[in-house]
Structure formats: structure tokens, C-alpha cells
Amino acid sequence: MDKHLQKPKILKVETVARSRLFTIETVDLAFSNGVERVYERMRPSDREAVLIVPIIGDDLLLIHEYAVGIEGYELGFPKGLIDPGETVLEAANRELMEEVGYGAQQFEVLAKLTMAPSYFSSRMNIVIAKSLYPQSLEGDEPEPLPQTRWPIARMMELLQQPDFNEARNVSALFLARDFLTRQAV
Numbered sequence: 001m002d003k004h005l006q007k008p009k010i011l012k013v014e015t016v017a018r019s020r021l022f023t024i025e026t027v028d029l030a031f032s033n034g035v036e037r038v039y040e041r042m043r044p045s046d047r048e049a050v051l052i053v054p055i056i057g058d059d060l061l062l063i064h065e066y067a068v069g070i071e072g073y074e075l076g077f078p079k080g081l082i083d084p085g086e087t088v089l090e091a092a093n094r095e096l097m098e099e100v101g102y103g104a105q106q107f108e109v110l111a112k113l114t115m116a117p118s119y120f121s122s123r124m125n126i127v128i129a130k131s132l133y134p135q136s137l138e139g140d141e142p143e144p145l146p147q148t149r150w151p152i153a154r155m156m157e158l159l160q161q162p163d164f165n166e167a168r169n170v171s172a173l174f175l176a177r178d179f180l181t182r183q184a185v
Contacts, residue, residue, distance in 0.1 A: 006032040015043070044121035048112075050091045051079040051168055053176045054100060054129045059149040060176070061100055061132075062158075066143070067166070075148060075161055076169035079124070092127045098139030100147055104129035110175040115168065126172045128179055152180065 008029040017024040023043035030036045054061040054077070067074045078099035082091040089107045097103050108128040115122045150158060158164045158173055 008032070011036070016040070040119070042120050042122075047084075048082050048088070048123045048125060049079060050082055050088055050095060050125045050127055051077050051172050052092045052096050052104075052127050052129050053077050053110075053172050054096060054102060054104065054132060055152070056102070056132045056149065058152050060152060060155060060158075061102070062148045062150055062164075063099055063145040064148065064163070065099075065141075065145050073163060074166050074169075075158075075163040076166055077172055078145075079168070082125075088125045088127065092125075092129060094137060095139075096129055096132075097135050097137040099141065099145050101134060101136040102129075102132040103135035105131035105133065108179065110172075110179055113168065113171055124168055126168075126175050128176060 008031045011028040011030055012026075013028075014026050015023055016026050025041055025043050027039045027041060028036065029039060060077075062075055063078055064073045064075055066072075078095050080091065080095040080098070082088060083094075086094070088109060092107055093103055106129070108130075110126045110128060113124045113126060114120075115124055155173060155177060159170065164170075
């Protein structure tokens with residue numbers, strides 16, 4: 001971080017809206033140059049999430065899941081919230097079992113990303129899962145999640161798929177490509 005940057009002073013935080021899932025706050029800020037602004041954000045949370053890039057044989061394993069925000073199905077990797085008391089890898093294995101019916105014997109944490117940090121405090125842990133074995137757990141999905149196996153040799157072609165464009169999935173794809181390239185050396 002630039003040593004000359006000084007975090008703005010928080011003057012006031014106020015809850016302006018609540019739903020079953022979200023709490024929206026206004027945050028009055030005073031910047032070091034004297035400018036004051038009011039921002040909106042989702043109430044910060046320490047709860048993190050996990051996105052899993054499952055590898056089965058020479059393929060990536062993806063799912064089709066309904067995304068209400070765009071009112072359509074997205075092709076992507078399994079993901080979900082980390083439950084209280086769970087580690088990143090425990091959550092990754094649980095979500096994998098719930099969403100694709102596999103557990104994994106090997107995991108590698110690739111990165112922890114922020115998602116729209118101007119509005120959210122959310123953090124997403126990107127994890128590779130290898131050495132998969134059949135194992136299912138009951139999840140909270142309202143419908144079965146159809147699976148697609150995609151050849152690792154053609155993984156970057158996913159970027160041309162019209163339903164593979166969610167930023168977390170695209171980031172995970174690049175991180176996975178980098179990881180797999182380093183493993184092959």
C-alpha cells in the first residue's frame with residue numbers, strides 16, 4: 001500500500017435496510033483531504049466462502065446452477081459458505097459432496113479473493129480438489145445440479161462459453177491453470 005494513503009475516518013454507520021439475507025448500511029466517511037462522502041455497503045461479516053475446482057482424471061468437473069440475479073443458469077465450480085467451526089478444506093470437501101457427489105483426498109488452497117470490496121467484505125477461498133471418490137451429502141440446493149466434465153487440455157475454452165462468465169469462476173480458472181502449469185514442470 002502507498003505509504004501516503006490514509007484511511008478515511010468513519011463518522012457514522014447506520015443500518016438503512018434489512019432482508020432475510022442482507023443488511024445494508026450507510027457509512028459516512030471523512031477523507032484526509034477534507035472531502036466527506038456517504039457510501040453504502042453490505043454489513044461486514046467474518047464468514048468466508050469456498051469455491052472448489054474439482055479435477056477428475058483429465059477433466060475439470062463443473063456444475064450448472066440457477067443464478068437468480070441474472071435469472072439464468074451459470075456453468076461454474078461448486079461453492080458455498082464455510083460453516084462456523086469448519087476449516088476451509090472441511091468446507092470444500094462438504095460442498096463438493098453436497099453439490100457434485102464426490103469427496104476429495106487432496107486439496108490445495110490457491111488464493112483468497114475479495115468480491116466487490118467496495119460493497120462487500122466477503123472473501124472467497126479458491127481450492128483445487130484432486131483424487132476424487134464417490135461420496136454424497138444432502139445439501140441445500142433446491143434441485144439437482146447437472147454436471148459437465150471439461151477437458152483440462154481445453155480449459156481456457158471455457159471462456160468462450162456463454163454461461164461461464166461469473167468473475168469468481170473465471171478467476172478460479174486462471175488460478176487453476178497457473179497451478180496445473182507449475183505442477184507439470
